[in-house]
Amino acid sequence: MERWVGKVAIVTGASSGLGAAIAEALVKQGLIVAGFARRKERVEELAKKLEGAKGKLHAVKVDITKENEIIDGFEWVKKNLGPVHVLINNAGVARTTSLIDGETQKWKDILDTNVLGLSIATREAVKDMRANNVDGHIIHINSIVGHRVINYPGVNAYPASKHAVTALAETLRHEFIHNKLKIKITSLSPGHVDTEFQKAAGMKVDPNTSFSKIKGSNPEDIANGVLYVLGTPPHVQVQELTIAGIDEPY
Template sequence: MVLSMDRWAGKVAVVTGASSGIGAAIAERLVEYGLKVAALARRLDRLESLAKKLSGKKGKLFPIKTDMTKEEDILNAFKYVKGHLSPIHILINNAGIMPTNSFISDGDTKLWENIFKLNVIGLSIATREAVKDMMANNVQGHIIHINSVVGHQVLDFPGLSVYPASKYAVTALAETLRIELNSLKLKIKITSISPGAVDTELQSEEFKETPYFKDLLKENKILKIEDIADAAIYVLSTPPHVLVNIFNYK
């Protein structure tokens, strides 16, 4: 098997949650490989700083201010991409939120709603819009969900509240989409990348002070954002006839 990103050069990738952490790292790597990257996030200033940093690279980053909890924002972002860039070939569903101090026994309903709006509904809307565009343009694309190990096994860590449930939903959504794409005989890949603990802004300062996190850090078991970007590039580098379904990365 020959791994290569050459077939994606000049193509369009949409990356959600691209203003920091894993999303920014993946967006940066894609630009370096010559892709046109539509970077979606709420913090436009950070997206613009990233675009400036990447000027002169083989590809280009296009900042698009987007609140992934709002359908109108997501639809407007995809409308821009479809109107100003070429057909979408890659979607990286990275945007997410992970509160670590919320409990089901006394948790806040609004917080729960926000978790599902971002981690599940926003992801689903972005997936729908990308698939529609890929179908309309007969694109052999690739969709990657940045999932989590807690989307496959609930950890003994109080305070995660409904977060694991949202990631279990992402696992199911990836498999549901795969079945759907196969039934339609579409050559669109779907991969779920499920990291363990990653040192990003997603981890609250409170979580980083817990014995759990410190033990992982001591044992050198905390992943870096570059590790996840490497995983995304790996699955994208596989030939069209090769599919990596689930990539668990602990």
């Protein structure tokens, strides 16, 4: 991790859950982190907690579903922090509905965040890395449902959005090779993680099902996975990393 000390990382969805844990881990490793989030005040609270750490956290108000805000966020980082070396595409949402008679806006929320927002942020990061001749690293926080669809009521378009992330990561890798870029791309796929994610999505777990008994991972486990991936030598690329609790059946 030493080569990243003092370098700039952007973490999207940094206000809670995985994003907050990843931002904290990077700051403790000495990176200068821009935490993109709609709830800027929560990132500011985390920044105060991390005062005195090896690195520093900056809160930047960005709604990842709005292209102009993503572009403005990258421009702020460019002017105030410097070239981007690491992008963690963590922002993601789920919405409880169905495909049979689902609500269109909920589908749009999922795709605008998990697919289009991720793609726009990636484009802006690559643009900055190329302009500054940076051999950076991009990590898409994916999901196990980006590889196989589990039988869980109400997931609707969410698995499709994460399958898209899997394809986007691999397509980006091909583009990097074609353009002779040394930027790394990793898809990191957690299983069940104990965060606010399900509550925010309106998902209610039936206490009588096996899902309610799964412990899964915690946000710090996923943050440690990010550190592992970033810590690999320049000639090594972890293309896919899956992290799940030992009792997860899917």
